[in-house]
Amino acid sequence: MIKVYAPASIGNLGVGFDILGAAIHPIKKNFLGDLVKIKKSNEFKLINKGKFSKELPKYYKKNIVWKAWSLFCKKIKIKKNIHLTLEKNLPIGSGLGSSACSIVATLVALNIFFNNPLNKEELLKLMGILEKKISGEIHYDNVAPSYLGGIQLILDKKRNISQKIPFFKDWFWVIAWPGTKLSTALSRSVLPKKYSRKICIKHSKNLSRFIHASYTNQSDLAANSIKDVIAEPYRKKFLKNFSKHKKRIKKIGSIAYGISGSGPTIFSICKNKKNAKKIKDYFLKNYIQTKKGFSHICKIDFIGARQIRTKNNETI
Structure with a gap:
């Protein structure tokens, strides 16, 4: 039996529309993401469980997990009956890479x-194809960090789709x-089809500053660059x-603030746990609906x- 966990992610990071994404984990919780379990079976079976499983399509062929299994089998040219269980722990349409979590956990578990049979780039390409089935466009800013961890810069090259960039370990992401x-x-439908030269230059400046600051360990410059004009x-x-x-x-101590992915989740960055706790309490009181x-x-x-795995190093 195989069991795989894929973490939630923040797409765009404000400054990097469709080309930056970060995998995240709560400091007081083991998991914020989906789990997929696979075991041998005489017939194909898909079971949904978890806090947000009721939000999933009732017909199994509309479930992204089934679509991932179907695409994977087509890619490796082998079709074997299995018993799949999806533990859906992220809300759909939340802006935390919910679909990406299911896609990543399923494909990694199948592999x-x-x-x-598939290498990292081949798996990433399949993840992008499956994301397109949901959002209408291939984009990797959720699947790449959920799969590979860290903050990912999407290069979208044939043999180099994504790479990790440095991140600031003292940052707390609320x-x-x-x-x-x-x-x-x-969320995509409201974006303009064309942007002015001024906006394009401003976006380029912010993004290049953020990448430069990340590689040169300039925390304040990086935080100040997280501005979304797109x-x-x-x-x-x-x-x-x-x-x-x-x-x-x-005023509480946030050094950066933005929309996580397409929303409605929002994120704030701060440098100490005390301010992070205050901002969390503020959100709980003023943003939760x-x-x-x-x-x-x-x-x-x-x-x-x-x-x-278990403590005995046996898969659970």
């Missing part, structure tokens, strides 16, 4: 189950999901009191997808 949904398709001006209308929250948490909503203080998950 291990079939004795690793994320807040209000308990509502926002589809990626809707998506945030058009998407913030979907997020309740977005601009007001930005001003208030800056339903009982399902949550806020976590996180760190960068530098591992990415991994097989889960």
